[in-house]
Amino acid sequence: MNTALQAINITKKYFKDGKPRFILRDFSMEVQKGEIISILGASGCGKTTALNVIGGFEKIDSGQVLLHGEKIKAPSFSMIMVFQDSHQLFPWFDLHDNIAMPVKKRHKKKPKAFYEKKACDMLEQVGLEGYGNYYPHELSGGMRQRGAIARALASEPDLILMDEPFANVDAITRDSLQDLLLGIWKDKGLTVVFVTHDIEEALYISDRILIMGKESGKVKRIAKNEWKGLRKTKEDYFDEKERIKNEIMA
Amino acid sequence: MKRLRGLAAALLLLALWQVGSASGRLDPMVFPSPANVAESLANGFVEGDLPLQILFSLELIGKGLLISGLLAIITGYACMEMDGFRKIVATIVTLIHPLPGVALLPLVILWVGTGKAAIIIIIVHGAFWPLMQNVLSGIASIPYIYFKVGDNYGFSTREKIFRISIPASAPFIIAGFKIAWARAWRALISAEMIFGAAGLAGGIGWAIYKSRVFMDIAGIVSGLFIIMLIGITVEKFVFGFIEKRTVEKWGMAE
Numbered sequence: 037m038n039t040a041l042q043a044i045n046i047t048k049k050y051f052k053d054g055k056p057r058f059i060l061r062d063f064s065m066e067v068q069k070g071e072i073i074s075i076l077g078a079s080g081c082g083k084t085t086a087l088n089v090i091g092g093f094e095k096i097d098s099g100q101v102l103l104h105g106e107k108i109k110a111p112s113f114s115m116i117m118v119f120q121d122s123h124q125l126f127p128w129f130d131l132h133d134n135i136a137m138p139v140k141k142r143h144k145k146k147p148k149a150f151y152e153k154k155a156c157d158m159l160e161q162v163g164l165e166g167y168g169n170y171y172p173h174e175l176s177g178g179m180r181q182r183g184a185i186a187r188a189l190a191s192e193p194d195l196i197l198m199d200e201p202f203a204n205v206d207a208i209t210r211d212s213l214q215d216l217l218l219g220i221w222k223d224k225g226l227t228v229v230f231v232t233h234d235i236e237e238a239l240y241i242s243d244r245i246l247i248m249g250k251e252s253g254k255v256k257r258i259a260k261n262e263w264k265g266l267r268k269t270k271e272d273y274f275d276e277k278e279r280i281k282n283e284i285m286a
Numbered sequence: 287m288k289r290l291r292g293l294a295a296a297l298l299l300l301a302l303w304q305v306g307s308a309s310g311r312l313d314p315m316v317f318p319s320p321a322n323v324a325e326s327l328a329n330g331f332v333e334g335d336l337p338l339q340i341l342f343s344l345e346l347i348g349k350g351l352l353i354s355g356l357l358a359i360i361t362g363y364a365c366m367e368m369d370g371f372r373k374i375v376a377t378i379v380t381l382i383h384p385l386p387g388v389a390l391l392p393l394v395i396l397w398v399g400t401g402k403a404a405i406i407i408i409i410v411h412g413a414f415w416p417l418m419q420n421v422l423s424g425i426a427s428i429p430y431i432y433f434k435v436g437d438n439y440g441f442s443t444r445e446k447i448f449r450i451s452i453p454a455s456a457p458f459i460i461a462g463f464k465i466a467w468a469r470a471w472r473a474l475i476s477a478e479m480i481f482g483a484a485g486l487a488g489g490i491g492w493a494i495y496k497s498r499v500f501m502d503i504a505g506i507v508s509g510l511f512i513i514m515l516i517g518i519t520v521e522k523f524v525f526g527f528i529e530k531r532t533v534e535k536w537g538m539a540e
Contacts (some may be wrong), residue, residue: 091438093434093437093438110437111434111437111438112438112440113438113439113440116438116439117434117435117438119431119434119435121429121431123429123431124431124435126432126435126449126450126453127453127536127537127538128453128454128456128532128536128538137439138439141439141440171535171536171537172537173536173537173538174537191439
């Protein structure tokens with residue numbers, strides 16, 4: 037396998053009442069090219085911070101993040117973040133322009149037709165063909181998240197970072213967004229780091245699951261997942277779910 | 287529907303006014319009849335200096351608003367870059383904003399005399415502070431996630447200003463310009479009345495003032511009418527047009 041990303045011994049702390057509190061402590065992980073890996077944990081476990089650190093959005097006290105062996109210092113096109121916030125698309129651009137924006141920035145010298153086509157392709161990929169001239173406020177929460185995924189895809193990143201991107205939509209929409217992600221992954225071979233607190237979501241979409249405990253931002257276990265793309269089909273599914281739950285809450 | 291109701295209200299007022307004048311209850315030496323005002327307006331446009339005076343006033347207001355706008359954008363940018371500077375600006379705005387422009391006149395006259403420059407300074411004083419206050423509120427209202435997205439997609443400083451900060455705070459900037467526009471008129475009219483004809487024809491304020499000297503009551507009221515008409519036109523058409531094409535289209539209007 038081909039390692040895309042390494043996070044090595046990352047520590048991030050703050051001081052409260054003179055004592056150090058750890059948000060992340062010796063956090064290490066590797067991401068293989070072409071896999072979907074979930075960071076799973078309860079709220080406050082440091083999973084979002086871990087993702088922000090990987091993406092270069094937050095400073096750390098020690099450790100390093102390497103993308104294809106190169107140290108990450110700041111956010112860039114190589115790792116694009118999809119946020120939970122349904123206001124991540126710019127409201128002053130229509131959907132098409134939101135998606136064309138990164139293409140224009142990456143391919144400054146290409147003709148207009150190039151990024152027009154790319155934006156249309158991406159819209160089609162996420163099932164939003166025909167909505168290019170809609171503004172974000174005219175779209176539902178689920179459609180906006182699809183738009184955000186399309187914008188990320190249009191940027192051709194090495195890695196897509198997803199921070200609970202489906203947490204704010206209803207259950208039915210969430211299922212279809214998970215299927216969309218898996219569909220694109222099969223189609224294009226994405227590499228994804230996916231943060232979630234939803235065990236079933238992690239079991240459904242991930243090749244591997246990184247389980248974080250409640251305290252001090254430590255990695256409990258990195259588990260290979262057998263249930264990717266399957267929804268509650270085997271009996272031991274619920275055993276696995278229960279086991280993970282206990283680890284998260286411990 | 288809304289527009290029709292507004293028009294109906296205006297017509298009703300006009301009718302009441304006409305009835306009052308025709309019945310002799312409104313003394314024409316105290317308040318002119320609609321017909322007198324209409325005649326005075328027509329005369330002013332055809333024979334008098336009214337078009338020139340309107341242009342004169344609009345030119346000063348335009349310049350004053352342009353200067354205020356540029357200043358507010360530059361200051362706003364500096365405030366975003368340096369938080370210490372933002373705090374200083376916020377304090378200065380709070381201190382100087384309530385100061386009436388007329389109170390500054392003696393100082394301005396000593397600095398630049400009584401020409402157009404003095405009027406523009408008074409206009410900028412009237413327009414800049416409320417505009418700046420809105421720009422500061424606008425900056426504070428920008429969701430952080432836009433900048434995070436901007437960082438992720440490699441936005442330059444210029445792109446962060448023009449593609450994030452300005453559109454994201456557009457509702458506040460437009461509201462600020464609306465207040466600035468109204469304040470600019472107040473400042474202009476008072477300055478014109480005090481300075482007199484600071485130019486060939488002078489502006490609307492000067493026209494109203496001159497009408498008083500000649501006991502031309504219809505002239506005074508037609509001056510007031512012009513100010514109201516320009517105010518409504520700009521509010522409805524200029525600001526209305528801008529809002530429809532920006533914040534309303536983007537779903538950001540309050």
